[in-house]
Amino acid sequence: MSSDPGVAARRTLERARESIQKIHQAAIRHRDPNLHQLADEISEIALTLGHDAGPVQEWRPCPVCGAEPGSHCLHQPSHDMVDGMHPERARL
Structure with missing residues (x-):
């Protein structure tokens, strides 16, 4: 066991990120936008506490082109x- 308290904190944060991604994956699997919203709310709370929930934009639908969670954005003129x-997809 490490004597560095930061190691345990980093492991806990990584577990939290993985859990948020699992919620997004479940939302895709069950086609439940409410689960995406809950995962986003958890991410926002983490950010207010000073913790980055990690890059989860690929699990969100794109507000610009309508790309489904888990799929790539489609080029849109302008x-x-x-x-x-699209940068809008990454914003909480």
């Missing part, structure tokens, strides 16, 4: 994309 996704 909308910029960053790393293959």
Whole structure:
């Protein structure tokens, strides 16, 4: 066991990120947008507490092009994309 308290905190944060991703995966599997909303709320709460919930934008539907969670964004005229996704998709 490590004497560094940061190790345990990092493990706990990683578990939280994995749990949020599992909620998003369940939302995709069950086609339940409410689960996406709950995972987003958890992510927002984590951010207010100073913790980054991790990159979960790929699990959200895109508000610009309507891409389903788990799929890539589609190019839309007059909308910029960053790393293959619309920036609006990544905002909480």
